[in-house]
Amino acid sequence: MTHLVLRNIQKSFGNKTVIDDLDLEVAEGDMVCLIGASGSGKSTLLRCINLLEPIDDGYIELDGLDISDPELDPQPVRQRIGLVFQSFNLFPHMTAEENVMLAPRRIKRLSREQLRPDISALFQRFGLSEHMQHYPDQLSGGQQQRVAIIRALAMQPEIMLFDEITSALDPELVGEVLDVLRQLKAQGMTMVMATHEMGFAREVADKVCFLSGGRILEQGPPEQLFGNPQQARTQAFLSAVL
Amino acid sequence: MRLMTLTAILALSAGSALAQNACATGKTLKEGVLTVATGNPAYFPWVLEDDPNSQSGFESAVAYKVAEKMGFKSDQVEWVRTSFDEAIQPGAKNFDVNLQQFSITEDRAKVVDFSAPYYSAAMAVLTTKPVVEGGATPDLASLKTLKWGAQASTTAVPMLQDLIGPDSDPLLYNDNADVVEAMKSNQIDAALFDLPTALYLSAVTLENGALLGQFPADRTQNPDRFGMLMSKDNPLKECVDAALTEITSDGTLDLLEDEWLAQNTGVPVIK
Amino acid sequence: MTLPTPAPGKTRREIHEARARQRGIVIASLSTLCVVAAVVLLVPLAPGWEAVQKSFFNGEIFLRTFPKLLQAFLLDVAIFAWCAPLIAVWALVIALCRDVRNPALYPLRLFAVLYTDIFRGVPVVLVVYLIGFGVPGLGLPRPWNSPYIWGSLALILTYSAYVAEIYRSGIESIHASQRAAALSLGMSKSDAMRFVILPQALRRVVPANMNMFIALQKDVALLSFIGPVEVLRQAGVFKSLLANFTPYVVAAIIFLCVTIPATRYADYLIAKQNRARS
Ligand SMILES: Nc1ncnc2c1ncn2[C@@H]1O[C@H](COP(=O)(O)OP(=O)(O)OP(=O)(O)O)[C@@H](O)[C@H]1O
Ligand SMILES: [Mg+2]
Numbered sequence: 079m080t081h082l083v084l085r086n087i088q089k090s091f092g093n094k095t096v097i098d099d100l101d102l103e104v105a106e107g108d109m110v111c112l113i114g115a116s117g118s119g120k121s122t123l124l125r126c127i128n129l130l131e132p133i134d135d136g137y138i139e140l141d142g143l144d145i146s147d148p149e150l151d152p153q154p155v156r157q158r159i160g161l162v163f164q165s166f167n168l169f170p171h172m173t174a175e176e177n178v179m180l181a182p183r184r185i186k187r188l189s190r191e192q193l194r195p196d197i198s199a200l201f202q203r204f205g206l207s208e209h210m211q212h213y214p215d216q217l218s219g220g221q222q223q224r225v226a227i228i229r230a231l232a233m234q235p236e237i238m239l240f241d242e243i244t245s246a247l248d249p250e251l252v253g254e255v256l257d258v259l260r261q262l263k264a265q266g267m268t269m270v271m272a273t274h275e276m277g278f279a280r281e282v283a284d285k286v287c288f289l290s291g292g293r294i295l296e297q298g299p300p301e302q303l304f305g306n307p308q309q310a311r312t313q314a315f316l317s318a319v320l
Numbered sequence: 321m322r323l324m325t326l327t328a329i330l331a332l333s334a335g336s337a338l339a340q341n342a343c344a345t346g347k348t349l350k351e352g353v354l355t356v357a358t359g360n361p362a363y364f365p366w367v368l369e370d371d372p373n374s375q376s377g378f379e380s381a382v383a384y385k386v387a388e389k390m391g392f393k394s395d396q397v398e399w400v401r402t403s404f405d406e407a408i409q410p411g412a413k414n415f416d417v418n419l420q421q422f423s424i425t426e427d428r429a430k431v432v433d434f435s436a437p438y439y440s441a442a443m444a445v446l447t448t449k450p451v452v453e454g455g456a457t458p459d460l461a462s463l464k465t466l467k468w469g470a471q472a473s474t475t476a477v478p479m480l481q482d483l484i485g486p487d488s489d490p491l492l493y494n495d496n497a498d499v500v501e502a503m504k505s506n507q508i509d510a511a512l513f514d515l516p517t518a519l520y521l522s523a524v525t526l527e528n529g530a531l532l533g534q535f536p537a538d539r540t541q542n543p544d545r546f547g548m549l550m551s552k553d554n555p556l557k558e559c560v561d562a563a564l565t566e567i568t569s570d571g572t573l574d575l576l577e578d579e580w581l582a583q584n585t586g587v588p589v590i591k
Numbered sequence: 592m593t594l595p596t597p598a599p600g601k602t603r604r605e606i607h608e609a610r611a612r613q614r615g616i617v618i619a620s621l622s623t624l625c626v627v628a629a630v631v632l633l634v635p636l637a638p639g640w641e642a643v644q645k646s647f648f649n650g651e652i653f654l655r656t657f658p659k660l661l662q663a664f665l666l667d668v669a670i671f672a673w674c675a676p677l678i679a680v681w682a683l684v685i686a687l688c689r690d691v692r693n694p695a696l697y698p699l700r701l702f703a704v705l706y707t708d709i710f711r712g713v714p715v716v717l718v719v720y721l722i723g724f725g726v727p728g729l730g731l732p733r734p735w736n737s738p739y740i741w742g743s744l745a746l747i748l749t750y751s752a753y754v755a756e757i758y759r760s761g762i763e764s765i766h767a768s769q770r771a772a773a774l775s776l777g778m779s780k781s782d783a784m785r786f787v788i789l790p791q792a793l794r795r796v797v798p799a800n801m802n803m804f805i806a807l808q809k810d811v812a813l814l815s816f817i818g819p820v821e822v823l824r825q826a827g828v829f830k831s832l833l834a835n836f837t838p839y840v841v842a843a844i845i846f847l848c849v850t851i852p853a854t855r856y857a858d859y860l861i862a863k864q865n866r867a868r869s
Contacts, residue, residue, distance in 0.1 A: 404831060405830075408646075408830075408834040408835075409646065409836070410639060410642035410643050410645070410646045410647075411639055411642065411643075425832065425834075427832060427833040427834060427835075428832075428833070428834035430834070431645070431646060431833075431834040431835060432834060469818065472824055472827050472828050472831070473827065473828070473830075473831035474831070475832070477828050477832070478832060489820060490820070491738065491817075491818030491819065491820070492815070492818065492820050492824050492827075492828065493816075493817075493818060494816060498724075498816070498817075501724050501728075502724070502738070502817070502818055504728060505724055505727035505728040505736055506727065506730070506731075506732075506733065506736055507727055507736055507737065507738055507817075507818060508818070
């Protein structure tokens with residue numbers, strides 16, 4: 079049942095080690111939250127899982143397949159793993175609907191007409207039906223981020239990665255994005271998210287990992303990690319942010 | 321040092337020769353010197369080997385003869401080079417007379433002065449042997465169908481329209497060398513030049529060159545006559561004209577023409 | 592001391608700015624008037640003015656040569672019209688070649704680098720001469736040796752080198768996160784380029800390209816060196832027949848009638864883009 083397995087991941091930029099001998103297991107249907115100070119390597123880890131950054135050493139297994147094999151074509155792997163960015167990264171020259179349709183049209187070779195029912199349903203589910211024909215700069219931050227999530231979901235990935243998707247949003251817009259995640263969780267989506275929303279992590283996470291200096295210093299169910307952290311560094315971090 | 325003294329002496333003796341130049345006195349750019357302009361480069365057979373001082377070539381020879389009649393010794397003739405644009409632009413000129421096959425036209429005469437004509441040029445059709453072998457003949461019907469070129473700043477351009485009226489628009493070029501180049505690369509079949517120039521180009525520059533025929537000078541209402549160009553209202557003009565009249569009437573000009581432009585005969589006249 | 596009573600509905604600052612604006616307009620008008628007056632009054636006093644006027648600003652010759660020059664300018668426009676789209680396409684090919692990362696295609700990349708270096712380094716007129724006379728000299732049959740074809744090719748090759756660099760700067764100005772977003776969805780690199788990067792990059796370089804194409808409209812005249820009688824050549828023919836430079840002034844005016852509006856439009860586009868970005 080273990081869906082995603084990371085073993086001895088090593089990653090450095092130049093001579094700066096960013097991920098240092100990291101292990102992590104994500105079970106199917108679980109939500110794993112990565113917390114940790116700025117620069118601790120959360121974004122880098124997510125980009126490595128999506129193969130946007132090649133790892134230096136170690137293994138990443140998705141459903142038993144070693145996806146970290148450097149000879150492997152990353153394209154089909156990325157189709158199975160959705161990634162949503164902190165800064166949305168919508169394509170500004172396309173409407174919300176075109177943003178969502180582009181990848182399925184190109185990769186799955188489906189026509190707009192074939193795609194429209196499913197995609198309209200997604201927009202509807204996340205309360206964006208009337209914004210399908212709008213361009214990104216006509217949408218609020220929260221709306222843009224929800225479009226970005228729909229865009230990743232439209233490829234029907236097995237697992238979703240979220241990189242601090244609420245930290246560029248005004249506080250009153252955070253809620254609408256977190257609601258989307260709750261829905262996905264209820265649906266049984268496997269998710270890994272880097273976040274500073276401790277309250278949310280405590281509420282929905284199955285497992286919380288505290289990253290520091292490119293390692294997972296401590297991990298466990300939220301009650302345990304937030305309620306009774308074992309490491310001094312975790313305690314210091316939590317007392318600073320809570 | 322030696323050379324400089326020599327030049328100084330020459331200049332002095334030039335000054336002392338002044339007295340004879342009755343007509344031209346005080347009318348030239350430099351006292352006691354006639355400054356003559358030619359092209360850059362100057363072409364055969366007008367000037368031989370691009371060296372006007374040699375007195376070889378028709379225009380060089382004419383210039384020295386005219387100078388002589390005006391009272392200038394051959395060492396009192398100085399040469400400068402100008403382009404056509406420099407010759408006609410407003411402002412002070414750096415020459416007394418300028419001869420480089422300038423055709424006398426009414427429009428030009430409004431801006432500059434021309435001497436009496438020193439040559440009446442027939443216009444000739446320069447082409448290549450392959451074009452002749454391809455069936456081109458020296459009659460208007462055949463000429464009309466050719467692809468034409470000409471040097472843009474010459475009176476060949478309007479003559480082309482007047483005499484031939486080609487079926488397709490002619491291509492025009494900056495200088496003779498470019499016209500020849502276009503003919504070599506088969507972009508044009510034929511080009512219109514004054515006869516002496518055409519003869520030179522066909523004999524020397526253009527491989528496979530051929531002269532298809534000529535339009536004699538009296539063929540048109542405005543025959544192409546070359547005059548020496550001077551700045552507008554130049555008082556020197558009467559002296560130049562007097563000298564030209566003199567060498568025309570005493571047969572000197574014909575002799576020079578025979579000497580330098582003799583091969584002009586034998587080119588068929590276009591019907 | 593009495594405080595000035597503000598006009599109803601206006602802040603003190605607005606009043607101040609309105610006054611400053613008025614003063615500015617008056618000063619600008621006065622100084623412009625002075626300069627124009629100086630030019631109009633002083634230049635004709637120059638000793639050579641009459642001669643210059645006669646050979647450069649001759650009204651009679653202006654009217655006589657204008658219709659034919661305007662007609663010749665149509666050839667410039669036509670050459671421009673068939674060169675511009677080809678430049679836009681060929682430059683894109685070059686720009687994309689320079690971005691090729693596949694080692695098997697390294698020769699393409701090398702070619703593109705050499706190409707842009709060479710064609711940006713040689714004066715256009717030389718390229719026109721070399722290609723316009725050189726290639727037909729190889730012995731091509733008519734009509735394939737036409738100076739229109741090879742002259743246009745010279746312009747296309749040269750301008751594509753510049754436009755390719757503009758494209759490349761546009762591509763590089765699109766943030767890497769756009770590419771990352773496309774790749775993270777599983778799209779191929781070429782699809783990411785074609786559907787995500789290029790559409791944004793091309794839009795961004797429209798103003799810069801406008802300037803290139805204005806320059807092209809002027810450089811079309813260089814084709815006259817190899818034969819075609821466009822406006823510059825036609826003006827030259829008139830100049831030598833009439834011994835007068837007015838036809839060149841006419842040609843300049845015809846060019847300006849096209850290039851000034853185009854330049855203004857390009858400036859407007861740039862200003863609009865700057866506003867949109869800030
Ligand atoms: N492309 C890169 N080149 C060089 N260094 C990088 C690169 N990307 C990230 N880093 C460095 O790696 C370290 C980890 O960065 P990362 O973005 O993963 O941290 P993070 O935990 O996501 O921080 P934050 O909470 O601020 O987003 C940082 O010190 C960063 O400077
Ligand atoms: Mg981060």
